[in-house]
Amino acid sequence: MLLKKSFFIASMLLLLLPILFSAFKYSQNNFEISDIIPREIYTVSLELEMSDLPKKAVVKSYLPESNQRQEIRNHTWYGDSITVTTKKNEFGTQIIWDVADFNDVLYTYEYEVEGKYVRFDLPLDSPFEEHSSIELQQFLSSDPFIQTSHVQIESKAKELKKHSVLATLRSNFAYVKSIRSSNTRLLTDAVSVLRLNRASCNGKSRLFTALCRAQGIPSRVVGGTILENVQKRTSHLWSEIYYGGSWIPFDVMNDHFAMLPANYLQLYTGDVYLFNYTKDLNFDYQFDIKKKYQSLNEKRIEGLSLWPLLNELHLPMDLLRSLLLLPLAALLIAIFRNVVGINSFGILLPALIGLALVNVDLVTGLTAFGIVIVLVALLHLLLEKWSLLHVPKVAIILTSVIITLLTFGIAGVLLDWEMGEMMIYLPIVIISITAERFAKVLNEEDLSEALKMLLNTALISLLTCLIFRSKLLIGVFLTFPELYLPLIVILLFLGRWIGMRISEYRRFSPTLN
Amino acid sequence: MFDKWKNRIIGSEILGINERNMDYVYQLNPKKYFTLADDKVKCKELLHANNIACAKTYGVVRRIGDISRMWSNLNHYKKIAIKPANGSGGGGILILKKNAEGYWVSGGEIWSEQKIFTHMARIIMGMYSFGSSDHVLVEQCIEPHPFFAEIYAAGVPDFRIILIKDEPVMSMLRVPTDKSGGKANLHQGGLGIGIDMEKGTLLDAFDGHTYYTHHPDNGNSIAGKEIPMWNTLVALSIATSKCFPLDYLGIDIVIDAELGPLIMEINVRPGLGIQLANKSGLKLLLKAKLN
Known part of the structure; x- marks a missing residue:
């Protein structure tokens, strides 16, 4: 009883204090919920190179303007021997570089872009x-x-x-x-x-x-460029x-009807050239584009927070989402297994599958996953008949997963089949483990049980994938990392939960009535 | 306050997996002793040491190099069962009988010594225990009591008795069906038959969907049938439970035609389907014994 009481008090404190702290932080800082979503920001460096300069050379181009779907800020430039003037015309903001030097010139113009996805319903x-x-x-x-x-x-x-x-x-x-x-x-x-x-x-x-x-x-x-994490011309x-x-x-060209993704940078409107330059000038340029994530305003969220990981360390989004959201995915899995009573292959396997599907289309991804797993599991059954030792068998499974993925990959490239091409990126080890579990159930139980488990795994993977995809949730844990404590409390209670699983009500329905 | 809340949510008398694990398996069975039940070789050593009736152990093979030496001690038997000590779901079990010419036969096929040795070597290399090395247990082969043939002729039916703190609380008889292919497990299509433990008689049979008073494949009567040697069987389960430092057990017992009730297997996480076979919940029965 003593243990229970201390358990109860400790968990209530761990549950309530962090929530109160979060509320306090929220009230102290003046921000909207939408402010905690990490923002995708591109730093665009336009690099100009000029050589074989005539006596006087002029290069003209366009600078992006802020509008409803793009915000441009933090203009900087470096390079010398150049006079820069800007001038608005009917096509946009023209930037004119006057060069008066006989040496070769390197010049960089840099700005930050934050785009917004737009969509119109006619x-x-x-x-x-x-x-x-x-x-x-x-x-x-x-x-x-x-x-x-x-x-x-x-x-x-x-x-x-x-x-x-x-x-x-x-x-x-x-x-x-x-x-x-x-x-x-x-x-x-x-x-x-x-x-x-x-x-x-x-x-x-x-x-x-x-x-x-x-x-x-x-x-x-409209002229501009598509923002990607690359150098391009x-x-x-x-x-x-x-x-x-x-x-x-x-x-x-890219199949956007009455909509535009957030990574389209508009530079000018009208049918003009992006660059105009003095004849005979040996001129070259490239856009060096870097993608990063950060808060709307770095100074806005004060007090204990994880934002410096993003604002200063610029951790990649994929690392950040697995770091920050795996606990939440694990909680979801615990609820599914111990409260709902849905069993999947492996305990954390669905979370890993969900993580692997973050950057691909969900339906295609899950289908591809299912196809490879069923194919490999059939092979597994055959190996089972030949009674092989465990470790060589696992190695064969791994190899056959790779052969399957390579086959789909090359077929995808040759036949211009998107799903096939995508399959090459599926996580090999995770697939091997899932296929092995699938084959084991197929062997010990039957097809319907194995397929049921596969569907359950797909369902839980899908839900964890949705968790991993949420930038809002990433923002929540970046801003309020203390919320991990209440999460542990919920898990502690789940760990002591002795109620019937929802699936057991069905299983025991013949005796319950 | 906690308990009142708990009962409101949980309500029914059925024991669920969460509660079984938390309040019974984890509380009453120390994890370090699981292996005494899970490892068939260790389990039998304990049973023999306490003179508990079980199939005779003819031999244990721990190393591949020992197979042929061990085999020379086994060759004079007429019937043997070869099992992996840590197998699961009946995988790797081989029943061998000598035919009139003196050849070993299993499933209508003649097994050469070479083939039998290979099978044993596979067990030792961990074929049936997920990669970790294992031991081979060779034991006496059970001949089911004629009572079972009155219900269903093939396979080996067995009793499952749940005991808490050495007291039996619920039991069932598991019988194969045509669908279950000789296996008697409920989830493989076998029948679970409830038992009136006071009278030692069978109740209705359950196949996962429906209750029957007769065997669905052959119409042999089940409900009301008296179990032979029931009291010996119960006494055997209690004696067995007392030898194990584990307080929540599912004990599997068969009745041999000559030797009577024999212990087959001990389970530290006995399944909950027994409640369906008996149409009643375990929860109150267990709770009463716990306090």
């Missing part, structure tokens, strides 16, 4: 709008490379036009999407795309824009249409 029966304003006329008329009034464009536009704006956009989108993609960096105009029936992003965007304009929907192309072109008072993005 009403189904959206009527065509009348546009009489002068400002919009330029987005309806022909351009050198967006030849709206060309007879071929006009007839194609007429053919694709439907009763509503949404239906028209869909048919334009589907048509342009069906054109073969190429990676050419050559400039392709709208009419050439029709003629060649193949195009890169710039050709597809121009054709989409030309078709929309010809149908009376104001449209323009490629810029990207997509389209926007004007409807209901706002510009709505479309990227046919």
Whole structure:
């Protein structure tokens, strides 16, 4: 009894004190719940290289502007012998570098970008709008490379036009999407795309824009780059249409209809070149892009918190999520096993599977997992018949998992089959263990029991995966790490929980009634 | 205060896995003694030392090099059972009988010495005990009492008695069916038959879905049937329980045609399906003995 009382008091203290502390911290710091979500921030360094300088050289490009879907901050630059001026024009903010030096010049312009995913829902029966304003006329008329009034464009536009704006956009989108993609960096105009029936992003965007304009929907192309954790020279072109008072993005090349992911950096609007430079100048550039996560404002969350791990150490997200959220996944598994009574293969195995599926599409990932496990388990059954010793058998299983993954991987590459390609990244050891457990149940029980366990494992893996995917939960534990103590208390109570498991009510229902 | 709360949630008389583990297995069975029950060789050593009726041990093989020497001591028997000491789910058990020509036969097939030796070597190398090395137990082969054939002719049916602090609280008889393929485990399709422990008679049989008064495969009557040597059987279970430093046990007993009740196996985490076979919960029975 004494033990129980001390257990009770200790657990209540561990449960309540951290929660009170968290509440205190919350009240002391002025932040919204959305502020604790780690933010994806890209540092973009535009590196310029100039050599064979003529007496005086000028390079012009565009700097991104903050708008509803992107916030640009912390501009810095380094490099000398250069005069920098910025100037707004109709396409964006132009930056002009005047170079007066005969030496080679290296110059870096750096800024931080935080993007936002945007998505527009156009009403189904959206009527065509009348546009009489002068400002919009330029987005309806022909351009050198967006030849709206060309007879071929006009007839194609007429053919694709439907009763509503949404239906028209869909048919334009589907048509342009069906054109073969190429990676050419050559400039392709709208009419050439029709003629060649193949195009890169710039050709597809121009054709989409030309078709929309010809149908009376104001449209323009937008230039920028896709933010990834790489060094790259490629810029990207997509389209926007004007409807209901706002510009709505479309990227046919990457299949974004009326939406844009957060990692699209817009540099300018309109069909212009990203770089202009003095003739004969030997000029090169690249974007060096680095992705990191941090709080909205580093100083905002004070008191004991784990934010420095992100803000200063810049721990990678995948490491952070397994560090911070594995305890929560383990709690979920404990509840499933001891309270619900659902058994899976292995105890922490579903959490590891969930972690492995964090960065892939869930349905594809789980299907791929299931296929490999069933295949390997069948092989396992065969090995069982031949009565092999345990360790060589495990080694064979491991090897066959690898052969299976490699086969799917190469088939994926050759047949352009996405799921196959993805399978090469599945975790080998986790699959081997799961397949072994599956085969064991298949051997000792029967197929239906083994499949049931496999489904249970998939279900729990899926739920743990959702936990691991939550940036909000990562933010919660970064901000309030003291909440691990109440989590342990819940586990302590689960550890002393002697109630019937929910599944046992069913099992014993013949005697319960 | 805790208990009142507990009862409100738990309510029923059925014992669940959580409660079995927490309040009985962990409380009454010290983990260091689990091996006395789990390891068949150790278990039999203890049984023999206490003169408890069980199948005779013909031999134990601990090293591959000892197989052929041990075999020369075994060759004169007519029937033997070869088992892994730490096998699970009946894997690796080999029943051998000599035919008229003096060859060893199992499952209608002749087993050469070479083949038998290989089987023993596999057991020792851990084929049936998940990689860790194991010992071979060779023992007397049970001939089931004719009573069992009155219910179902094939396989070896056995009794399971649950004891707490050396007192029997619930029991059942497990009988194979056509579906269970000679095995008598409830979850493999066998029948669990409840037992009236006062009278020593059988109750209804349960196959995981339905209750029967007769065997579903052959119509032989079950309910009300009297168990031969029931009192000896119960006394044997109590005597066995007293030799083990474990206070919550499931003891498996068979009745041999000549030798009567024999201990087959001791379980430190006995399953809960016995409650279904008896249509009643273990919880109150166990609690009464605990206090």
